[in-house]
Amino acid sequence: MANSKNNARVPKQNRGIESKEKIIKAATALFTEKGYHKTNAMEIAARAEIATGTFYSYFNNKKEVFAEIIERIFRNISENVLLNFELKTQDTPTNTYKEAHLLAHFLINRILSEYKVNSKLLKQILAMALLDKEIEKIRHKEEKKQIDLLVSFMHTYKEYIRISDFEAAAVLLLKCAEEMMHQIKFNSTGVEKERLIQQMEDIVLRYLLPES
Amino acid sequence: MANSKNNARVPKQNRGIESKEKIIKAATALFTEKGYHKTNAMEIAARAEIATGTFYSYFNNKKEVFAEIIERIFRNISENVLLNFELKTQDTPTNTYKEAHLLAHFLINRILSEYKVNSKLLKQILAMALLDKEIEKIRHKEEKKQIDLLVSFMHTYKEYIRISDFEAAAVLLLKCAEEMMHQIKFNSTGVEKERLIQQMEDIVLRYLLPES
Amino acid sequence: MANSKNNARVPKQNRGIESKEKIIKAATALFTEKGYHKTNAMEIAARAEIATGTFYSYFNNKKEVFAEIIERIFRNISENVLLNFELKTQDTPTNTYKEAHLLAHFLINRILSEYKVNSKLLKQILAMALLDKEIEKIRHKEEKKQIDLLVSFMHTYKEYIRISDFEAAAVLLLKCAEEMMHQIKFNSTGVEKERLIQQMEDIVLRYLLPES
Amino acid sequence: MANSKNNARVPKQNRGIESKEKIIKAATALFTEKGYHKTNAMEIAARAEIATGTFYSYFNNKKEVFAEIIERIFRNISENVLLNFELKTQDTPTNTYKEAHLLAHFLINRILSEYKVNSKLLKQILAMALLDKEIEKIRHKEEKKQIDLLVSFMHTYKEYIRISDFEAAAVLLLKCAEEMMHQIKFNSTGVEKERLIQQMEDIVLRYLLPES
DNA sequence: GATGAATGAGCATTCATTCAT
DNA sequence: GATGAATGAATGCTCATTCAT
Structure with missing residues (x-):
């Protein structure tokens, strides 16, 4: 091995x-x-x-192929995210509310659009990331990138944001968004996609935006 | 098979x-x-x-032992949660803020105390729930219990809570708390436990409590 | 063993x-x-x-039970055959033709009535008699009895019978009748029971009876 | 399976x-x-x-090898039988008696020459044909071929033959001949080969030929 | 380089039989 | 006598990996 x-x-x-x-x-x-x-x-x-x-x-061996496959998938995702991010930040923002919404949408839509990956393959990837050190490492590298990106995004809009621990916030928001996406993809609880997205947006807005 | x-x-x-x-x-x-x-x-x-x-x-076969093991673990957890829940609700609450805090603590501490399960075994359980239909079913049954409990908890305090879709909220909050717990247990991002818990509490309070 | x-x-x-x-x-x-x-x-x-x-x-062991089962089945069959034989020979015969018919019917009906044994179990018995020495011995003992009986039957009517090698005849006729029965029971060729019985009778009559 | x-x-x-x-x-x-x-x-x-x-x-699995082995054996037999059949029918027949003898010899000698197969292996094949559906099928296919061949043989000489149900006749004669062969090979009753063959010939001649 | 036949350790599972209670 | 839990050798089958052609 x-x-x-x-x-x-x-x-x-x-x-x-x-x-x-x-x-x-x-x-x-x-x-x-x-x-x-x-x-x-x-x-x-x-x-x-x-x-x-x-x-x-x-x-x-078989694992090397698997590693290569998920590296490609993650590379794809990262490129899309970066692209998305650059597009969003090119717009000249005008007010707080819109910014926060942007952020929320960024989180939600990105995650949703990212994981166009086949649901069965996604399960395999998530499981292998739990079972195998090497695959875990690849996944963590990818997650680190996403966290860093979100943190830098928060920095750009830091004056409109009520919280200060960007890193912890990024971790929780990304994980929460990811889990929401799994709920939707794997449809385990039966709660409809729209309701989950709406509540997710609410969570993000309330958490990031100060009282208006 | x-x-x-x-x-x-x-x-x-x-x-x-x-x-x-x-x-x-x-x-x-x-x-x-x-x-x-x-x-x-x-x-x-x-x-x-x-x-x-x-x-x-x-x-x-091997899977049947695994199933029995996780069923026991989940049974244990459920019993503890129920106990915890009953203890908390016996206290006579006096104000909104305290209630919300209770809820936040309920979520966080319960999750934390629940998963006293060995971190390596937990990974195996999570992975198997992704890979195997039968194990998935056992896990879903457990999650359903937790969601129902949280929803009923929200109902008890519904006058103090600003949201209305309790089910979607319960799913997201539980998943988010669970993921936080995994971050802490598996320590993948390097963000300290205390910072994560603090932000998690903040998320829950802002999301559930109206402007005070 | x-x-x-x-x-x-x-x-x-x-x-x-x-x-x-x-x-x-x-x-x-x-x-x-x-x-x-x-x-x-x-x-x-x-x-x-x-x-x-x-x-x-x-x-x-398992084989001993099987041996006991087939011994009982064979004992049953032998008793029935003997009974049948005694009944037939009590009748006072009057002419050659009737005798020969009796013989043919004896062969055919006996075999048919004997093997009331479940067809699946019969297959098991036949197969085991081919595969196992001990079971083979039990079957041979039974076959010997039937042959002896048929030979003695032929002796009783020897003046009406055109052949002389009773033993070889008994073996062939019994085997042929048995196989006919298997054809009927296992229905492998699709030829109807009645046609087979009719031809079997014809074979026996032509073989045993002299030109009339 | x-x-x-x-x-x-x-x-x-x-x-x-x-x-x-x-x-x-x-x-x-x-x-x-x-x-x-x-x-x-x-x-x-x-x-x-x-x-x-x-x-x-x-x-x-093991059964597949067994199936392949018996298929080869049967293929061999079929080829030999066909060859034998063609040789016999090339001779220009001259009288009834000779024809019938040919038929009898065809049956007896073919069966005898066919089963050059080792006696122990033959027992295994016969037993497996009783115990296993797939092996049974292979054997039945082979038997069908032999019956068809014998029926067509009877057709060729139909004017000399006293019976009319060729199919039933073919089944019984083949089965009887086969059993005779088993008696000889497995030597269970102790009746000598020559006596059995002689009686078998007698059975066939009397059954097929009209009074001369 | 590519091929695909061969390898053999490794694992799941069965079951006749024994024996402590 | 009856019980049924325990045994462990035996067997069917898989698959990652090698290597001669």
Whole structure:
């Protein structure tokens, strides 16, 4: 496991890049359909229409493919978030209320739009982040980015915000928004999406905005 | 899988009850130490100092032990919560502010005290609830209980509370508190426990209490 | 297997006889439903509503129960056959043709009426007689009886019969009749019962009777 | 059982074909020596000098090897029978008696020559055809072929034959011949081969030929 | 480089049989 | 005598990984 030889090939020719892409595509499909634990390397290779041996020239094991998949997903998300953030901050803000709303919308919509990820695959990612140190690390890196972004966002509007511990606030608000999103995606409690979003907005506004 | 014979032995003699307890104790230890997936039935039996066959007379497979373990944990938690709730509501409340504080403390402390569960085992439970339908069901049942309890709590103090969608509020607040607890337990972001609790309290008070 | 201790208890008290009967009844049901190989001792005991240990005080293993069951079945059959035979031979025969018909009917009806045994259990018995020496021996003993009976029957009417090798004839006719019965019971070829019986009669008459 | 993954490898390289043949050879030997039920997959693999896993890449379980073995045996038999049949019918027949004799010999000799199969293996096949639906199906397919062939044979000589229900006749004659063969092979009654064959011929001739 | 056959340790599960109560 | 819990060897099957072609 830990002492796996680090000899996974980095493809430089087109054929190699193609094979790697085929593996990742096949693995994503299988992890989504059957879950990470019930998928095995031979199966991924078969679905990717390559030989078992070829799989092992690109990845040392199943976990590496999974890691690569979630890194790509997170990279995608981060790019979208950054884009979103820049768009929002380009607008010249005029009043407090609008700012706060922006913030709330930022949180909610970003999270919602981010996780376009297939719900089954998302469950696999969340579970693996709990079970495996390496996957956990990848997820934490991503979360750190989001927190930093939110903290810097708060800084931009700090004069309109009633709280001061931006970091703790960012952690709680992001986690709360994320959980709201899971509730909606996994639909575990049966409370409707609209009601959750409305209350989430209310929480954010009341928490961040001073008495008007 | 689905067609597992429903022939798990129900111990009638003292010896049998002892064996079952030994299995659950050993399994809990191993799931905590090595995680669910890296633990196997033979190992549990060995640790419990019983034969492999004995394991399979009490449980049809590893998952059933896991299910029994978390059901016990949740039963424990529910009992504690109920106790806590009854103690709090016996006090004769005098003013709004105190009520809200009670609510906030209720949320935070309950969650904190609840999850005395070993952090590693907790991760296993959370992960399995994402990966396995049956474990998910057990967890959802528990969450439903907690939501209902919080909703009924809000009803008791409804005249002091500014919001009206108690159900959506309960879901969000519980999830947010739970996530805060996970942040503290798993210490992923490095923000200190006290700061998180303080902000959490602030969120709850601002969200629930009207302008004073 | 072979060196199993011969310590199966012979029940002398009523309770013991009852238990043994319960075991045989339960085993018969299970062998019929699930087949011999998929039935196990614990299951028989459970169905008989006795303890596993009790099973082993009456029988040394599963095969012994099976042997006892088929011995009883064969004893039953033999008694019926003998009865049938005696009834037929009491009639004072008057002409050749009638005798031959009697013989044909004897063969056909006896076989048909004999094997009232459940078709699934019959398959198990036939298979076990092929797979296991001891069961084979029990079956052969039974077949020997039937052959002897048929041979003695032929002797009684020898003046009307065109053949002389009674033993070989008995073997072939019995086997042929038995197979006809299996065809009817297991319905493998789809040829109707009546057609098979008619042709069987024809075979017997032509074979045994001289030109009239 | 029923939901066995249909992933038995079809060997493409020479090495693979060799392995599959080695498995079938080893399995045939073991089924013959020890019987189907007392043989297990690991043992077959060991005898074939391959790894357990290799066994399972070519067959999903023990039964599949058995099925393949008997299918090959039956294919062989069918080819021989067809050949035999064609040779016989090429001769220009001249009289009734000779035809009937041909038929009798066809039945007897074909059955005898067919079952060159090892007697122990034959017992296993017969038993499994009684115990297992899939094996039963394979055997029935083979029997159907033989019946059809015999019926068409009777048609060719229908003017010399006294009976009209060819299908029922074919079933009974084949079954009777088969049982005779088993008597000879398994030698259960002690009646000599020659006597049985002579009576069998007599049965067939009397049954099929009209009074001359 | 790619292939896919082979490996074999590893794991889940069963069940005939024993034996303490 | 009866009980039923305990045993543990046996077996079916999987799959990550290697390596000859």
